[in-house]
Structures are given as structure tokens and as C-alpha cells.
Amino acid sequence: MTGAPDEELIRLARRGDEQAFASLVERYYRAAYASAYAVLGNAGDAEEIAQETFVQVYEKLDRLRDPGALPGWIWRIARDTALKHIRKHKRIRPVGDAPDLNLDEQRPHEPLVAAEEKEQLIAALGELPDEMREAVLMRYWEELEYEEMAERTGVSAAALYQRVCRGLKRLRETIERKDALA
Amino acid sequence: MNDDTQTEGYDHTPEGRELVALLQKYAPPAVDSRKGAQAVMARLGGVRPRGRLRLLIHLAPVAAAAALVAVALLIFTPPPEQPGTPAPVAKQDDAPAPTHTDIRRERGYPEIVATVRGSSGDGLLIDAGAKDGLRVGDELSAAGGVKARVTAVGIFEARISADVPLSRGAEVRARAATEAQQRAAGFADFGGDPGAFLEFGALVSAMPLADARMLGISDGAALRVDETLPALLRDPQSAPAPTLAAQLDLRAGDVIIEVNGSHVRTLNDFGQALGWSHDPRLLSVRILRNGKQLDLRL
Incomplete structure (x- = not known):
């Protein structure tokens, strides 16, 4: 089935x-x-x-x-x-996901840096329009090919590629803007 | 030129590749969709009928009970009200919808706050479980001085027995007093306990360097079992099922050296070695127990 x-x-x-x-x-x-x-x-x-x-x-x-x-x-x-x-x-x-941070490896500063970096990324993802975030995450978190994404969403592979590129660019701008304010 | 054509190919630029690497670095840890589906089906208690059919099924016992009461009233004079302690049965009333478990800090003191979701076996199901540090035998309290006790735990849920009936949506609380509760509360702000391999049934932690070296572990990196969970509630209506850790007879204090032949140095190693898709019948764990090396197999 x-x-x-x-x-x-x-x-x-x-x-x-x-x-x-x-x-x-x-x-x-x-x-x-x-x-x-x-x-x-x-x-x-x-x-x-x-x-x-x-x-x-x-x-x-x-x-x-x-x-x-x-x-x-x-x-x-x-x-x-x-x-x-x-x-x-x-x-x-x-603010962080401990298993990714190697808390057990006795490098006290690294987890904090990683946690901040991750929090920044999650916050920036939260500011993306829904359709962009969905496309970016399907591509890089679910690791779907564009054809699979197209099959799932009913949107053409070319249009999804555009969404991914625009999403990445928007993510970069958001992270840089937050960095500048920090 | 529109925005689309300006951004085309951005994923292949140095900036784009850097972002892709960042996304991949913080991609969520692997998840087993099949196990997830099993957990969802368990939460649904098997597929429940929906809509009118469910309403009818819910109403049928009510109607039957009402009819019985009517007949009884015709035959007997109602007895005077007696104080008693009926078995806890969740009422499908206008209580709030099920919510999520919370670990709150009131006046700096952690407290587990859970909600009654419905009935479970001979008790009630609450939405806090082993991940929140609840263990069998833990005591909880509800409004009005009601006491309850945990009789079985799942990862996200637990079965409790209360001394008086509690409605669906009622809150129950535990002051994080036990070691397991304090450990869970301590990690709540950091995304959960990295050493809690609850699906497997064990909580582990990295050994202090000196302790590991004293055991002859040359690179000083090893994991110690802090606690094993004997069984977990997989289906709210069934008996708890033994965990893999319990079936292997893994015990608190054991030092884990290898899993399936792979040397295990860190929590990440352990998680990866256990894997999500391994065949549990082939699982083997090499440990040190009281200075002796043992190979545990199912």
C-alpha cells in the first residue's frame, strides 16, 4: 500500500x-x-x-x-x-539541540557558538515566506530532488528551483541584517 | 529583469553554498518515519471512526446507560449518597483540548506540569512521560489535594492511577524531586537530554576522563549507563513492552565500549551505532561491568 x-x-x-x-x-x-x-x-x-x-x-x-x-x-x-x-x-x-553540539567532548565554548548559529538560522527560516521555506527545507532537510518536490507539491521543478534560490538569498539577507543589528 | 532571474543559480555561488552547508549542518537529526507512524497510530488508539459515526459510538453507551438508569429508577428507590472512591475514568466533557507537557520554573523551582488526555488501561493517560523524567511510582498531585501515582511510562506519555476521578484536561504536577525529573528539567532549556536514548531504554553520559583511564580505556573516552528503563508504554491501552536495554540486561553503572562491533566514544557515536534501522535481533553491546568485559546480546 x-x-x-x-x-x-x-x-x-x-x-x-x-x-x-x-x-x-x-x-x-x-x-x-x-x-x-x-x-x-x-x-x-x-x-x-x-x-x-x-x-x-x-x-x-x-x-x-x-x-x-x-x-x-x-x-x-x-x-x-x-x-x-x-x-x-x-x-x-x-536554543540548541544538544546531540548536535557534542556536549560530551569537553570544548566548552563550541556548543554556545553552535547554539547561537543554529538559533540564528532557525529565526531566519521563521521569517521566510511559507512557500520559500517549504521549498528550501524539502531540498536541504528532506533531501528531495526537484522532481520529487514537484510531484509532491504540484509546482514545476523549475519554479521550485527559483523558490529555493530566492529562499537562500532571503535567508542570507535576514542573517546579515540580524548580524548588523547585533 | 525580475527577481527570479536575478537569483537563479544562487545555490552555486560561494554565498549560496555557504548557506546550504549551514542548512545541512543544522538539519534535524534522522527520524524513523515508520516508528513515527506507529507512534501516531498508537496515539490514535488504532484508527478511530470520525464524524457522525464517532458521535454515535460515543452516544451509544451513554444512551444505554441512561436506559439502564431509567429502568433502575422504576424498580428501586435511589439509595442515599455514599462516599466512595470510584475507579478513575476520564470524562469526555468540555475540558480544554489536550495540551503539551511543560517543565515550568516557578520561583526558580522546576515543576513538571502535565494534562490528563483520557483513559488508559485501568488508569488515566497524561501527556508527560519518560522524556520529562517521569518514572513508575512517581507521585503527582492535582487540584484539591488529589494524589496520583505513575503506573507505566511511555516516552511522551504516562499512565497514572488517581485516588479520585480526574477529568480530561485536568492538570497534574510533580515537583521535580527525583533524580530523573531533575535531570530532565536540567536539560529542558537545552533541547532535551542528549544522553537519553529512551527508544532504546537507557540514559547514558560521558564518563569523566580520569574514571575511564582508571578502567584501562586508553583514550579516556567512554560512556556510562546512568539508568535503564525496564519497559515503555507503546500503546496507551496495552501493557508496557520491555525495552531493548532491558532485554539486553544492560544495567546502571555498566560502561559501554562497543555497539555492534563499533567502538563508542561519545553520545553521538552511541546514537549512530544504535542506528534507527538496525535489526534489534542482531544488536550486541560490549560493556565493562565490575571490571569484567561482557558481550550482551538478545
């Missing part, structure tokens, strides 16, 4: 087919996780939000009129859920 098109899986899931919905979750889990991670910068929370996202997707599946819009819909739900999570947990917003 894992190779079935989204439309078929959605139809079956709406009829209560557990395997069909699990296949959809498996197909887009990494997308939801990446979308949440781009907001939270924290793997554990992003995974929790990814799971919460699919609970919401299941609850609202009947409202999805265009099956082709499913990937973008999942991205937005994951992002909105992550933003709500931040609003609720303002006081504990993480």
Missing part, C-alpha cells in the same frame, strides 16, 4: 482503513518533523509535534477537498502546531 497515490490512501483512510492512514503518516512524517523543527530547533519537541500533527490530520481529513493539497496542508498544520507550542512554552524555548 506504501506505493499507492495519496488520493487512494486518503479515500481508504476516510473509510477507516488503518493501514492506509499509517502509509500516509509514514510518507509525510519527515515533512511534518522538518516543518516543526524549523520552528522549534529541537528534535524531541519536533517529533512530538509531528505526531500531534497527524492526529489533527486524521481528525480533519474529511475537510480536505483537494488530495493534492495534502503535503502543503501537513506542513502548515505542523508549523502552526509548533508555533502554538512555542507560545505556550515561551519560557522554555530551546
Whole structure:
């Protein structure tokens, strides 16, 4: 069932087919996780939000009129859920992801620098328009080819390439602007 | 010339490549979509019927109960109200929607705040679990002096038993008093505990250099097991399942040397060696326990 098109899986899931919905979750889990991670910068929370996202997707599946819009819909739900999570947990917003920082290697200054750099990147990603951020992260975090991205989004590969380039340029400008203000 | 043509090829410029490298450097850690899907399905409790069908299913027992009560009222005189301690059952009322676990610092003291999400087996499910430092036997409190105790833990969720019924949406709290709770609270601001390999069932940490060298580990880098979790709640309605760490008989105090033949020096090494896609039946861990080298296998 894992190779079935989204439309078929959605139809079956709406009829209560557990395997069909699990296949959809498996197909887009990494997308939801990446979308949440781009907001939270924290793997554990992003995974929790990814799971919460699919609970919401299941609850609202009947409202999805265009099956082709499913990937973008999942991205937005994951992002909105992550933003709500931040609003609720303002006081504990993480700034770094410890497993990436080699805290165990006894180089006390490096984790702080890395955490700042990462926080800056996550903040800049947060300022990108949704469609640019989605394209950039599909390309570099999900490591999808442009053809795969086109298949998923229904947007041409050429247009997605433009979005990625514009997104990268916008990211650079945002990071430089923040550096100048710092 | 529009903006699109001006930016075309930006990914191949030195600035663009630098940004791509930065994005790749901070890409999220690998995640197992299959396990994620299993966790989602467990949270859904299997695929639940939606819409009108679900409403009918929810209403059916209510209607049946109402009918029974009506019949009982016709037959018996209602007995006087007796104080009692009925089993905790989550009520589907107008309580707030499920929320996320919180580790708060009120007056500088960490506190785990969780929400009741529904019923789970013979208890209640709350949205805090092993990642928040909850362990079986931990005590929690709710409004009105209600006491509860953790009877099973999952990574993100736990099953509790309360001394009086608690509604869905009710808050339960634990003052981060245990070692595990304090450890989780201590890492909450830093993106979570880097040594908590909860899926595997163990919490580990880098050994102090001198301790490792005393054990004869020449480069002084090794990991020590701080705690193992015997079992985790994988499905809210089922019994907890033994963790891989417990099945291997890994114990607190063990020093990890190798996983699947790969030398393990750091937490990152350990995570990578465990991998996400390994076949657990082939997992082997070489450890030092009380100065003796042991190979643990399933």
C-alpha cells in the first residue's frame, strides 16, 4: 500500500482503513518533523509535534477537498502546531539541540557558538515566506530532488528551483541584517 | 529583469553554498518515519471512526446507560449518597483540548506540569512521560489535594492511577524531586537530554576522563549507563513492552565500549551505532561491568 497515490490512501483512510492512514503518516512524517523543527530547533519537541500533527490530520481529513493539497496542508498544520507550542512554552524555548553540539567532548565554548548559529538560522527560516521555506527545507532537510518536490507539491521543478534560490538569498539577507543589528 | 532571474543559480555561488552547508549542518537529526507512524497510530488508539459515526459510538453507551438508569429508577428507590472512591475514568466533557507537557520554573523551582488526555488501561493517560523524567511510582498531585501515582511510562506519555476521578484536561504536577525529573528539567532549556536514548531504554553520559583511564580505556573516552528503563508504554491501552536495554540486561553503572562491533566514544557515536534501522535481533553491546568485559546480546 506504501506505493499507492495519496488520493487512494486518503479515500481508504476516510473509510477507516488503518493501514492506509499509517502509509500516509509514514510518507509525510519527515515533512511534518522538518516543518516543526524549523520552528522549534529541537528534535524531541519536533517529533512530538509531528505526531500531534497527524492526529489533527486524521481528525480533519474529511475537510480536505483537494488530495493534492495534502503535503502543503501537513506542513502548515505542523508549523502552526509548533508555533502554538512555542507560545505556550515561551519560557522554555530551546536554543540548541544538544546531540548536535557534542556536549560530551569537553570544548566548552563550541556548543554556545553552535547554539547561537543554529538559533540564528532557525529565526531566519521563521521569517521566510511559507512557500520559500517549504521549498528550501524539502531540498536541504528532506533531501528531495526537484522532481520529487514537484510531484509532491504540484509546482514545476523549475519554479521550485527559483523558490529555493530566492529562499537562500532571503535567508542570507535576514542573517546579515540580524548580524548588523547585533 | 525580475527577481527570479536575478537569483537563479544562487545555490552555486560561494554565498549560496555557504548557506546550504549551514542548512545541512543544522538539519534535524534522522527520524524513523515508520516508528513515527506507529507512534501516531498508537496515539490514535488504532484508527478511530470520525464524524457522525464517532458521535454515535460515543452516544451509544451513554444512551444505554441512561436506559439502564431509567429502568433502575422504576424498580428501586435511589439509595442515599455514599462516599466512595470510584475507579478513575476520564470524562469526555468540555475540558480544554489536550495540551503539551511543560517543565515550568516557578520561583526558580522546576515543576513538571502535565494534562490528563483520557483513559488508559485501568488508569488515566497524561501527556508527560519518560522524556520529562517521569518514572513508575512517581507521585503527582492535582487540584484539591488529589494524589496520583505513575503506573507505566511511555516516552511522551504516562499512565497514572488517581485516588479520585480526574477529568480530561485536568492538570497534574510533580515537583521535580527525583533524580530523573531533575535531570530532565536540567536539560529542558537545552533541547532535551542528549544522553537519553529512551527508544532504546537507557540514559547514558560521558564518563569523566580520569574514571575511564582508571578502567584501562586508553583514550579516556567512554560512556556510562546512568539508568535503564525496564519497559515503555507503546500503546496507551496495552501493557508496557520491555525495552531493548532491558532485554539486553544492560544495567546502571555498566560502561559501554562497543555497539555492534563499533567502538563508542561519545553520545553521538552511541546514537549512530544504535542506528534507527538496525535489526534489534542482531544488536550486541560490549560493556565493562565490575571490571569484567561482557558481550550482551538478545
